[in-house]
Each structure stands twice: as C-alpha cells, then as structure tokens.
Amino acid sequence: MGWDVVVRACELGRGLFAARPFATGELILKFTGPHYERGDPIHQTDTGANLLQTGWRSYILLDPPGVFANHSCRPNAGVVHNRLLAAIEPIAPGQEICFDYSTTMAENFWTMPCRCGSPACRGVVTDFRLLPAEVRDRYLRLGIVQGFIAGHARVGLRANLAQDGSCDTVPGRHEGG
Numbered sequence: 001m002g003w004d005v006v007v008r009a010c011e012l013g014r015g016l017f018a019a020r021p022f023a024t025g026e027l028i029l030k031f032t033g034p035h036y037e038r039g040d041p042i043h044q045t046d047t048g049a050n051l052l053q054t055g056w057r058s059y060i061l062l063d064p065p066g067v068f069a070n071h072s073c074r075p076n077a078g079v080v081h082n083r084l085l086a087a088i089e090p091i092a093p094g095q096e097i098c099f100d101y102s103t104t105m106a107e108n109f110w111t112m113p114c115r116c117g118s119p120a121c122r123g124v125v126t127d128f129r130l131l132p133a134e135v136r137d138r139y140l141r142l143g144i145v146q147g148f149i150a151g152h153a154r155v156g157l158r159a160n161l162a163q164d165g166s167c168d169t170v171p172g173r174h175e176g177g
C-alpha cells in the first residue's frame with residue numbers, strides 16, 4: 001500500500017516512522033489483517049500481541065506496516081473509525097508514529113509492561129476503563145477510542161448526568177461482537 005510511512009529499527013525493536021509531514025487529523029494509514037475471535041488460541045501465543053481489538057469479541061491480526069505502530073502513553077496518533085490511524089498533532093518527517101494501545105483495549109486479561117519513556121508513562125498498558133479519568137476524557141474528546149468502547153463510556157457518562165437534558169447519540173458499532 002502506498003502509505004507515507006517507513007518501518008525502521010528503534011529502541012523497542014521496530015517502529016513506524018513518518019515519511020512526510022502529517023497535519024493534525026490527517027489519515028496516516030488503514031489497519032488491515034485477517035479477523036480473529038476472542039476465543040481463538042492465537043491469543044495465547046506471542047503473535048497475539050499483534051492483534052488489534054475492533055469489537056468486544058473481534059480482532060484483526062495486523063498486517064505490515066500497521067503492525068509496527070508502537071504504543072505510547074503520550075501518543076501523536078490515534079485510531080479512528082476502528083481501523084484508521086490518524087495524527088492527533090503535527091508529525092514531522094522521521095518522527096516515530098505511536099498510538100495509545102489502551103484506546104483499543106477492553107480485554108479483562110491482557111496487559112503489557114510499558115517502556116515508552118514518556119514522562120506520562122503509566123508503566124503498564126491495560127484496558128481503557130482502567131485509565132485515569134482525565135486521560136479517558138481527553139481520548140474520548142479526540143475521538144480516538146474504538147467505537148465499541150467509546151459508546152459504552154458515553155452511556156456511563158450520560159447515566160452520571162441524568163439531570164442534563166442534552167443527549168448525544170451513541171455511535172453504532174462498526175463490528176459485531
């Protein structure tokens with residue numbers, strides 16, 4: 001695919017780097033790969049770390065180059081519409097492109113130690129619902145939380161604001177599961 005990214009060695013193995021400048025909100029690449037369900041044995045293997053969660057029970061096993069996008073607790077990109085990686089701030093050519101894996105995670109079992117090196121590093125990559133509230137709110141405002149998780153989070157928020165007459169619609173899921 002003709003994405004404007006390159007895969008290069010970095011501190012944590014390999015990473016995804018910008019091959020040109022990206023403006024805030026700009027599409028970087030589309031995540032693709034074969035579909036797997038939650039119960040699949042692949043989750044118990046090392047390859048399971050390359051699964052992107054797209055629904056409560058559905059995943060895709062990421063193809064290159066998307067599979068090389070590393071996690072950061074202070075990301076410069078995020079996942080929109082379940083499958084698209086978009087810049088959330090200006091990204092310069094040569095800069096590594098990272099997203100916060102927790103914005104796609106509702107697993108109840110899988111975690112990963114984090115060595116992203118950001119001053120904001122949480123030390124462990126875990127489910128979205130376990131993030132600090134201000135971090136969740138920021139990601140929800142940016143629209144970079146997977147639809148199946150964001151819809152759920154907004155339902156919770158709306159329940160807390162039962163007196164508030166205004167009412168957003170909850171976006172439909174793109175995937176079953």
Ligand SMILES: [Zn+2]
Binds near residue numbers: 073114115117120
């Ligand atoms: Zn971190």
